[in-house]
Amino acid sequence: MNQAIGRIVLTAPRRRAAGRWRWLLILPALLLVLLFLGVPYLNIVVMSFRTPSTGAPYAPGFTVASYAKALSDPLYLGILWRTLRISVLVTALCLLIAYPVSYHLARTRSRFRGLLFACILSPLLVGVVIRCYGWIILLANNGLVNVTLRQWGLIRRPLPMLNNEFGVTLGLVHIYLPFMILPLLGAIQGINPSLEEAARSLGASRIWVMRHVVWPLSAPGVQSGTVLVFVLSVSSYVTPVVLGGSRVQMMAPIVVQQLDEAFLWPFGTALAIVLAITGGLSVVAWFRITQRLFKGAL
Amino acid sequence: MTALAIEGLRKTFRDAQKGRHVHAIDTIDLHIQSGEFVSLLGPSGCGKTTTLRCIAGFETPDDGAIRFDGTDVVHTPPERRDIGLVFQNYALFPHMTVAENVGFGLQMRKVKKADARQRIAAVLDMVQLSDMGGRYPRQLSGGQQQRVALARALVIEPRILLLDEPLANLDARLRDEMRFFIRSLQQRLGITTIYVTHDQAEAMVMSDRIVVMFGGLVSQFDTPETIYGRPASRQVADFVGLSNFIPGRITGREGGTRLLVETGLGVLKCDCKRPPVTHGRAMIVLRPEVISIAPAPPDVPPGTIDNLFPAEVRERHYLGHATDYRVACRDGSVLQVLGGAMDEVVPGREVWCSFPPDRSWLIPVLPGAAP
Numbered sequence: 001m002n003q004a005i006g007r008i009v010l011t012a013p014r015r016r017a018a019g020r021w022r023w024l025l026i027l028p029a030l031l032l033v034l035l036f037l038g039v040p041y042l043n044i045v046v047m048s049f050r051t052p053s054t055g056a057p058y059a060p061g062f063t064v065a066s067y068a069k070a071l072s073d074p075l076y077l078g079i080l081w082r083t084l085r086i087s088v089l090v091t092a093l094c095l096l097i098a099y100p101v102s103y104h105l106a107r108t109r110s111r112f113r114g115l116l117f118a119c120i121l122s123p124l125l126v127g128v129v130i131r132c133y134g135w136i137i138l139l140a141n142n143g144l145v146n147v148t149l150r151q152w153g154l155i156r157r158p159l160p161m162l163n164n165e166f167g168v169t170l171g172l173v174h175i176y177l178p179f180m181i182l183p184l185l186g187a188i189q190g191i192n193p194s195l196e197e198a199a200r201s202l203g204a205s206r207i208w209v210m211r212h213v214v215w216p217l218s219a220p221g222v223q224s225g226t227v228l229v230f231v232l233s234v235s236s237y238v239t240p241v242v243l244g245g246s247r248v249q250m251m252a253p254i255v256v257q258q259l260d261e262a263f264l265w266p267f268g269t270a271l272a273i274v275l276a277i278t279g280g281l282s283v284v285a286w287f288r289i290t291q292r293l294f295k296g297a298l
Numbered sequence: 299m300t301a302l303a304i305e306g307l308r309k310t311f312r313d314a315q316k317g318r319h320v321h322a323i324d325t326i327d328l329h330i331q332s333g334e335f336v337s338l339l340g341p342s343g344c345g346k347t348t349t350l351r352c353i354a355g356f357e358t359p360d361d362g363a364i365r366f367d368g369t370d371v372v373h374t375p376p377e378r379r380d381i382g383l384v385f386q387n388y389a390l391f392p393h394m395t396v397a398e399n400v401g402f403g404l405q406m407r408k409v410k411k412a413d414a415r416q417r418i419a420a421v422l423d424m425v426q427l428s429d430m431g432g433r434y435p436r437q438l439s440g441g442q443q444q445r446v447a448l449a450r451a452l453v454i455e456p457r458i459l460l461l462d463e464p465l466a467n468l469d470a471r472l473r474d475e476m477r478f479f480i481r482s483l484q485q486r487l488g489i490t491t492i493y494v495t496h497d498q499a500e501a502m503v504m505s506d507r508i509v510v511m512f513g514g515l516v517s518q519f520d521t522p523e524t525i526y527g528r529p530a531s532r533q534v535a536d537f538v539g540l541s542n543f544i545p546g547r548i549t550g551r552e553g554g555t556r557l558l559v560e561t562g563l564g565v566l567k568c569d570c571k572r573p574p575v576t577h578g579r580a581m582i583v584l585r586p587e588v589i590s591i592a593p594a595p596p597d598v599p600p601g602t603i604d605n606l607f608p609a610e611v612r613e614r615h616y617l618g619h620a621t622d623y624r625v626a627c628r629d630g631s632v633l634q635v636l637g638g639a640m641d642e643v644v645p646g647r648e649v650w651c652s653f654p655p656d657r658s659w660l661i662p663v664l665p666g667a668a669p
Contacts, residue, residue, distance in 0.1 A: 194389040197356055198447075200376040201383035202454060203406035216393050294393075 048269040057265045066270035076254070076271065080278060083251040086165060087233035090172040094180040094229045095222065097173070102184035102221075103214065107193065120181055128175055132242035135171050136162065139243075163245035171239040176232050180225040187221025188214065219294035226290075227283055234279045251275045299332040300366050300457035300490050302353070307362035309348055322348040323359070324514035330492070330507075332367075335484050337493040337501035340511035341537065346494045349511075350460055353492060355379050366457055377406070382451030382489075386463040388443045390435040396422070396446050397431035403454035421453040424483070441472045448480070452487070459484070459491040465500065477503050498538045502526065510534050526585075528659050530574055535583050535661065542589070542633045544582040545663060548575070556655060562629030563607045569655035575662040583659040586636040591623065591649045593642045606652040609633065611645050625651060 048066055050058035070076050105116055123131065138144050139161040146158040161167050191214060199209045215222075240250040251271065258268030309323040323345040330336050338346035351357040353364055355376030363370045371379055390399050397418050404414040422428050425445040435443055444464055451459060461480070465473045481504045484491050495501050501508045502522045510518045510525060510533075518530040529535035532543065546561035556569045559582055568582055596603055609625035612632065616622075616639060623635040623643065635651065643649055 192387060192389060194385045194387060195391060197354070197376070198383060198385060198389040198450075199391070199402065200356075201354060201379075201381055201460075202403035202450065203377045203380075204402070205377055208406070213391060217391075 044269045044272060047265055048273050050266040052264055052266045057263075063266075066267045067274070069267060070270045070274050079249050079251055079254055080274065082165075082249070083234055083275070084278065084282065086169055086172070086250065087230050090169055090176065090233045091180075091226050091230045093169070093173045094177055095226060098177055098180035098184055098225065102181050102188055105181075106185055106188035106191075120178055123174070124178055128238045129242065131175060132171055132239055135167065135174070135243055139167055139170075162243060163247045165244070165248050167243040168240050168248050168250070171243045172233050172236060175236075175239060176229045179228045179232060183225040183228065184218060184221040187218040191217045216294055219290065222294075223287070223290050227286065230286070231279060231283065234275065234282075299488055301332040301368075302328070302330040302458055302490055302492070303363070303365040303368070304328040304330075304349070304353070305363045305365070307349065307352060307364065308360045309345075309352060309357060310360055321345075321514045323352070326362075326511075326514075326516055328509060328516070328519060330490060332490055333488045335481065335491045335493065335504060335506045337495055337505040337508045338511060339495055339498060339501040339508050339537070340517075341496060344511040345514040346496075346509075346511050347462060350462055350492060350494045353458070354381055354383055354460055380454070380457045382454060382456035382459045384444075384447045384451050384459070384461045384464045386466050388435070388440075388447045388467075390443055390446055390450070392435055394434075395431065396427065396433050396435065396438070399435065399446055400431075400450045400453050403450065407454065417453055421449045424452070425449045440468055441476065444468065444476065445479075448483070452483075452489075457490070459489050461491065461493045463495055464493075465495075466497075473500075480504065502538075508538075510537065512537075527657075528570070528573075529583060529661065531661055532581060532583075535659075540586050540634060540636075542584040542586065544584065544631065544633075546580060546582060548577050548580050548660070557660065559660070562631060563627050566605050566658075567655040568658045568660055570659050573660035575660050579663040580660045581663055583661055584633070584653055585657075586622070586634040587620075588657040589633060589635045589637075589651050589653045591625065591635055591637055591640075591643060591651050593640065593647065593649055595650050603652055604655050605658075606650060609649055609651050611643055611647045611649055614643065614645055625649060627651075 047058065049062045049064065051061045051063050052066070053059035101120070105113065105120070108116075110116075136143065140146070141158040141160075141162070143161075145161065146155070149155045150158065161170075195213055195217070196209050199213045200206075204212070235252050236250065237252040237256065240248060241253050244250065252275070255268050255272045255275065258264045258271060262268070305327055307323055307326040308321070310319040311322050312318075313320050326345075326349060328336075338349055340346050348357060352359050355371070355374065359372060362372075364372055366379070391402065394402070400418045400421060401414050404417060409417070418431065419428070422431055425448055427442060427445055427449065430438065430442065430446075435446065438446065444467075447464070464480070465476050468476060477500055484504075493501070493504060505522055507519060507521055508525050509516055510530075512533050518525055518534050520528075525534065525538055529538065529541075535541045535543070544559075544561050544563065544566070546559040546566070548557050549560045549565070550558040552558055552567065555571060556567055557573075557576065559566050559568055559580060561582065566582060573580075591609075595608075596606070607627060609627045611623055612626050613624040614621060617636075620636045621639045623637065624632055625635055626632050633651070
C-alpha cells in the first residue's frame, strides 16, 4: 500500500516532464516542412508581387499587376476554368468507377482478393510519364484502338482521342483511381456487414441498403478520396502535357511554361497562387457540401 | 403467428485454407410451433448460427426446405421474409437516431408517417426507452442499444424473431435482467422466436424447447427439463449443466422400469422412463445436486436405502448458495456433489453418498470409449 503511494508520487512529476518535452518528437517533421515547404512557399508569394523584368528574374519594387493579369485575361481564366472542370469530372468518374470496386474488395472472401488488391496498386509502381505514353500507343490516330476499329469496319476516320479533353480525362482517371479506391476501401471495410444484414432483414432491397446504409457510412472515405483526387487533378502536370498537348492547356503546365519558357517569374508564381487558392477554396466548399450531404454520418 | 419447419437442411462451406468442403449443417429437421421460444444451443462451430442465417435468408442451404407456415422460403430474399433479427453486436445504424433506427423497417413497409411515429413510440415504450428516441446509438449503454435493436426488430411485427447471441456482449447482471425481459416480452407478443446461444443457463431460463447441436447435427430437441434430466448422450449431458458419469453394465431389471447396473461402486439401481439404453454397457448420469452425502452411515437396516456407497472427501469449495464437494469412491472415481455446508464434512473424512434411483439417468457408452 505504502509502496504503491510512493510509486505514484515518484512517477507523477516524471510524467509531467515527459509531457513538457513531448513536442520535441515532431520537431524533425516540423523543421522539414518549414524549411522545404514553408519558406519556398513564402518565397513564391513574395515573388508573385515582384515587378517583372526582362533581363533578370524580377526588377526592384512591388506590384499587383501579375494578379490583375491572371484574373482578367480570358485566356488564363479559361485555362483555370478548364482545369477545375476537368478535375471535377475526373473526381466524379473516379468515384463512380472506384465505389463498386472498393465495395467488392471490402466484402469479398475470395481467394483472389490479394491478387485484386495487387492489380489495383500495381499501376502505382509505374511512373506517370510511362503510363501516359502507354495511353498514346492505345489512343493515337494509328494507335491500337483506332486501327482495330477501322479493321473491323466500325469507323472510317480515326476517332480523335489524343490532344483533347477526352484523352486528358481518361489518363487522369486511370492514374488517380487508386487514390480513390484506397480511402473508400478503408471506409467500407469499417462498416460492419451485420448493418447491411440488419437492413435487409428489415425489408430493404440491396439498392436501398447501398443508398441508405453503406453510402452514408462510407462518407469519410468518399470525402477523403474525392479531395485527394481533385487536388491531384488540379495540380497535374505530366498527363495534360503528354495527352493534352498544346490544345488542352491546364494550370500546372501553364505555370511551368511561364517560369521556364517565358521566364516570367512574377506572373508564373501569381498563377500558381491563384491556382492554389481556387483549389483550396473548392476543397473547403466541398467539405461544407459533404458535411450537409452526409448529415449525421460524418 | 408463424410455425417454422426445417426439413433436411444441409449446408457446406469451402474451407479456403484446406481447400475442402466442411459441413456446417449436416441434415437438420426441426418443427417449431407457432409462438414457441426455441433456443439453438451448442459450442461454437456446431452450426447454430448457420442455421439461423439460413432461416434469415443470408445463407442459401445446399439442400432442404425452410417453411414458414408450410411455404418454402429458401428462395425468398431476406427482405421479403418478414423476419426480425437481433445481432450480438446490435447492428444499429450509427448515422440514425434511435427513432430513425426503429422506424427503418416501417419506412421500408411504406407505413404512413403519423402511423409510424405512433408505432415507434409504442415499441420504445415497450422496451422502456420512451425518452431516448432522439439520441444516437453511440450515446446509449450496451443494454439500451440491445433494447433498441429489439424494438427495431419487433416494430415491424415480424413473423419470426431471430436472436443471435443477443446478450453475449452484456455484463452478467444486465444479461440476467435481459433474459427475463426478452422472455416476458416474447410471451406477451406470442411471437415465434429462435434464439442462438452457447450459454446453457440462458437457453434453460428462456426456452420452451432447446435444440442441442454438435457438429452440424441435432443431438437433442426437447424441453429444458428433459434436456437436463434426461440427456440423450454424454455430449448433451456434458454441455448442459454439470454431470457425473458412472460407467457400468446393465445386468437386470427389477419391477417395471428399474434397471440394475453393475458398477465399480457396486450394483446401483436406476429408475428411468425410456432411457436411450436398456442393456449392455451404459453410463449412469448423476447431476451433482442429486447425490446426497452424510457424515455417518444412516441408522437404518442395510438395504433400506438405495444406492448407498462410501467415499472419502477430497475437496470442499464453499459457493454461497451451496457447497461443492469432490468425493473419491472406493474404485478411485471422483464424483462432484453439490450440497449444504456441513461443518463435519471436511477433506479426508469418510462420508456416505446416496442418490434416489428415479433421479438418475442412463445413456449409452460412446463407441470406442473405455468400459
